[in-house]
Amino acid sequence: MSAPTGVVGEALVWLNDPLTWTEPGGILDLAGEHLLMTVVAVAIAAAFSIPLGAWLGHSGRGAGLVVWLTNASRALPTLGIILLLASTGLFGNTATVIAAAFFAVPVLLVNTYEGVRGADPDARDAARGMGMSGGRILTQVELPLATTLVAAGLRTTIVQVVATIPLAALAGGGGLGKIISFGMGTQRYGEVLAGGVLVAVLCLLIDGVLAVGQRLATPAPLRAGAA
Template structure:
């Protein structure tokens, strides 16, 4: 039997679809990790990004931090944290949050910065307070780019959570790591395909959100 038909066979098995090791359960786990991680990262990065974008302060530091994290190998980070903290969710989630913060931070501050300074100046001259400028001018106008940051962070986390299976994290990566350990290529391939589809769907969802936020005004402007 070829690998392809074995993989189709794997997908058609009922055990693939039920129980703790079934696709629905793994999918929910994977989405759960993603939501949790992006959520925590957003709590840190969104206020900080808004502050940096609005005031221009700390931006050098943010750029340096972003660059430094980018150079860190994700697998190294995951395994290191796992040995430091031990088994459980803490190590992988911490590593995932660390990796999700930079794209999110960059998205938020570049979104705010992308707003024409003359528009901001005019809003200030009309008598808007700094908070009003942020919430009524900078965030709505930069929203598409801010969502772009959430989009990259989500993709980063979906991909890295897959790798996290190596240090015992659940989710769809389990199929790849477990399949590898038992030389079950069809299972690895099946799991990989599910991850790819998930990534494409999530990316598509963010893309739609982004295009909804770039309303009439921006289209005409460019």
């Protein structure tokens, strides 16, 4: 049986080469770098978005601010932010992480806000009746009830960031996008296809793992209600 030809054949040959995976700067190294940038970007976004969204949802104020921040951050293309940062001297992974963190803010902010704002009013009133302070109501009542939406926001955000990180290669950064960039630069389109497939598979694997984590993070009574 003859070997596959064309771009698909080149991609399969490249992916089946053990050195492609294990050599320094190979797929495993680039995937690790890709995941590290994702973790850092999402952590930065979460450190800003979740506390702000929780406070705004608890206070009942700031709906206009949430909408404005969401629309403003979505209106700016991630690649545009990377290139803007590059013009100020920030290149590679640093520029990509900052741009990806900015891109990750809207979903986390909206989901946290809506989750806290939509917490069961009866549970909130019962907590007030027990003399709980506003801070305790937020941390012990509203946020646990918002877990499902917050976890869903994290899941969506992480997958989106994983799919966005390949843009790092356009600013001299690493990650799996480097495979795509190198393939385009050398006209090895089999590598371009292989790089795209690797990013897509990584997104699917992470989404599957996070789906399980989201279910485990949801309190049992809420899981039963969803079912």
